[in-house]
Amino acid sequence: MTTKKNDPRVMRTRQLLQDSFTSLIREKDFKDITVRDITEKATVNRATFYAHFADKYELLDFTITNTFRDYLRQRLNCHDVFNQESITNILLIMCDYHKDLSSRCQRSYQSLRPIIESKIIEELQNVIFHLLLKGNKNTSFLDDDRELLKTISTLLSWSIYGAAYTWNNDGRKISAEELISKTIPIIMNGVGKLIS
Amino acid sequence: MTTKKNDPRVMRTRQLLQDSFTSLIREKDFKDITVRDITEKATVNRATFYAHFADKYELLDFTITNTFRDYLRQRLNCHDVFNQESITNILLIMCDYHKDLSSRCQRSYQSLRPIIESKIIEELQNVIFHLLLKGNKNTSFLDDDRELLKTISTLLSWSIYGAAYTWNNDGRKISAEELISKTIPIIMNGVGKLIS
DNA sequence: GCTGAAATGTTGTTTAAACAACATTTCTAA
DNA sequence: TTAGAAATGTTGTTTAAACAACATTTCAGC
Numbered sequence: 102m103t104t105k106k107n108d109p110r111v112m113r114t115r116q117l118l119q120d121s122f123t124s125l126i127r128e129k130d131f132k133d134i135t136v137r138d139i140t141e142k143a144t145v146n147r148a149t150f151y152a153h154f155a156d157k158y159e160l161l162d163f164t165i166t167n168t169f170r171d172y173l174r175q176r177l178n179c180h181d182v183f184n185q186e187s188i189t190n191i192l193l194i195m196c197d198y199h200k201d202l203s204s205r206c207q208r209s210y211q212s213l214r215p216i217i218e219s220k221i222i223e224e225l226q227n228v229i230f231h232l233l234l235k236g237n238k239n240t241s242f243l244d245d246d247r248e249l250l251k252t253i254s255t256l257l258s259w260s261i262y263g264a265a266y267t268w269n270n271d272g273r274k275i276s277a278e279e280l281i282s283k284t285i286p287i288i289m290n291g292v293g294k295l296i297s
Numbered sequence: 298m299t300t301k302k303n304d305p306r307v308m309r310t311r312q313l314l315q316d317s318f319t320s321l322i323r324e325k326d327f328k329d330i331t332v333r334d335i336t337e338k339a340t341v342n343r344a345t346f347y348a349h350f351a352d353k354y355e356l357l358d359f360t361i362t363n364t365f366r367d368y369l370r371q372r373l374n375c376h377d378v379f380n381q382e383s384i385t386n387i388l389l390i391m392c393d394y395h396k397d398l399s400s401r402c403q404r405s406y407q408s409l410r411p412i413i414e415s416k417i418i419e420e421l422q423n424v425i426f427h428l429l430l431k432g433n434k435n436t437s438f439l440d441d442d443r444e445l446l447k448t449i450s451t452l453l454s455w456s457i458y459g460a461a462y463t464w465n466n467d468g469r470k471i472s473a474e475e476l477i478s479k480t481i482p483i484i485m486n487g488v489g490k491l492i493s
Numbered sequence: 494g495c496t497g498a499a500a501t502g503t504t505g506t507t508t509a510a511a512c513a514a515c516a517t518t519t520c521t522a523a
Numbered sequence: 524t525t526a527g528a529a530a531t532g533t534t535g536t537t538t539a540a541a542c543a544a545c546a547t548t549t550c551a552g553c
Contacts, residue, residue: 109340110510110539113309135500144305146541151502306509306540331530342511347532494553501548511538518531523524 104152115153117143119164122157131161131209131216158216165217169224172198183232188257189285191229195265196277203269218262226258253292260288300348311349313339315360318353327357327405327412354412361413365420368394379428381485384453385477387425391461392473399465414458422454449488456484 104111121143125134136157140147154160176194181187203210233250268280275283300307317339321330332353336343350356372390377383399406429446464476471479 104539108511108539109342113340114540136502137500144309146305147501148503148542149540152539156501300509304509304541310510332532333530343531344512344533345510348509352531496553497551499548499550501546503545503547505544506542508541509538510540512536514535515533516531517533518529520529521527523526 111153114143114145114149115163117145118150118153118160119167121145122160122164123168126206126209126213129208131157131212161213161216162220166220166224169198169221173224173228177228181232183229183236185285185289187232188229188261188288189281191225192261192265192281192284193277195225195261196268196280199265199269200273214266222258222262225262226254229257230254257288257292307349310339310341310345311359313341314346314349314356315363317341318356318360319364322402322405322409325404327353327408357409357412358416362416362420365394365417369420369424373424377428377431379425379432381481383428384425384457384484385481387421388457388461388477388480389473391421391457392464392476395461395465396469410462418454418458421458422450425453426450453484453488 106112118139121139122134125138125142129138134157136150137147139157139160140150150160154163173194177187177190181190206213230250233254237246237250264280264284268275268277302308314335317335318330321334321338325334330353332346333343335353335356336346346356350359369390373383373386377386402409426446429450433442433446460476460480464471464473
């Protein structure tokens with residue numbers, strides 16, 4: 102079966118599985134959720150599950166990537182360019198995201214973290230990279246330039262993710278705004294000269 | 298295609314079509330709703346629509362019957378027997394139903410009425426018949442008895458439907474409770490001696 | 494450790510949904 | 524009135540979902 106991912110049936114099935122999973126993750130720890138649970142709630146045959154995902158980890162990846170992408174899109178202005186404002190916004194978004202996730206997945210937040218971390222950062226890295234690209238549209242594009250932007254977006258995505266995660270995990274002892282005012286100068290200092 | 302109606306795919310498709318239709322009926326008059334509109338909103342192929350329903354009228358029937366049945370089930374105690382209390386309750390339910398329907402289908406209420414009327418009454422008739430049956434469980438069942446109960450439920454369903462419809466359509470100049478106190482005595486008088 | 498039950502994957506077959514293409518009817522506006 | 528656009532039905536083919544049956548792994552309780 103060479104599942105065309107634009108077939109309405111395929112999209113529906115994936116959506117049903119994703120919805121079912123998001124609903125289950127509110128109630129149970131990830132490790133206690135079985136494939137059977139997921140497919141039953143989704144009213145999808147178990148064999149169909151395996152036609153789409155290797156196992157529940159792959160569905161987790163899919164779900165996390167999707168919802169996080171939506172989350173970003175919703176709160177990011179599509180005309181945004183890389184600057185202090187947009188990076189500040191992203192840090193704020195990441196703070197909220199961790200806050201939301203940890204409350205929405207009470208049962209699983211800790212066990213999920215190591216699994217989803219890389220996906221989130223990857224997505225974040227991508228967004229930042231594209232912000233950087235847009236800011237440099239007119240300049241000629243040597244491979245070296247691209248590499249530099251890649252490096253910057255890697256560093257930024259990890260540091261922003263890490264800052265927000267640590268803030269949330271340590272109990273949010275300061276406000277998100279305080280965190281931002283402490284963190285952003287350092288971040289922007291680091292890349293300031295490179296991209297001006 | 299001999300559509301087994303307990304296949305999850307079949308149930309899902311019908312539900313999607315029904316939901317799409319209920320949503321469209323809020324916005325548009327029934328006559329302005331095309332089969333294409335329905336299937337597009339439901340993300341179901343148009344040909345699939347015709348595998349389930351002959352035309353939009355059949356979907357209307359299906360939807361009305363379904364939602365009305367749910368509406369009744371929700372507000373009717375399953376232990377109810379035929380008596381003044383349960384019939385009063387049914388009249389009240391029918392008043393609410395007409396009130397709801399006329400507000401929810403502003404665009405179509407008048408054009409829908411003649412089409413759905415028979416389905417609603419049929420359903421109502423069924424419910425009342427079963428209430429009557431339960432009340433007479435122990436007595437021996439001659440065909441003549443059944444016929445009498447049939448006749449009673451026909452009369453009651455039409456009169457109750459008619460009373461509620463007229464009340465709603467004339468602008469609800471009295472409260473539902475007033476309507477009930479005026480109507481129920483007459484209704485119960487008519488059948489009173491027959492079923493005691 | 495051993496056993497049986499539950500969960501996980503896998504496979505072949507059947508069935509319903511998607512799709513494209515077509516003929517027919519109904520509307521609409523020039 | 525008439526041309527063409529849109530909506531309605533219909534059909535044959537392709538594809539994905541459902542299903543049942545199976546082997547394999549995991550795991551809890553004895």
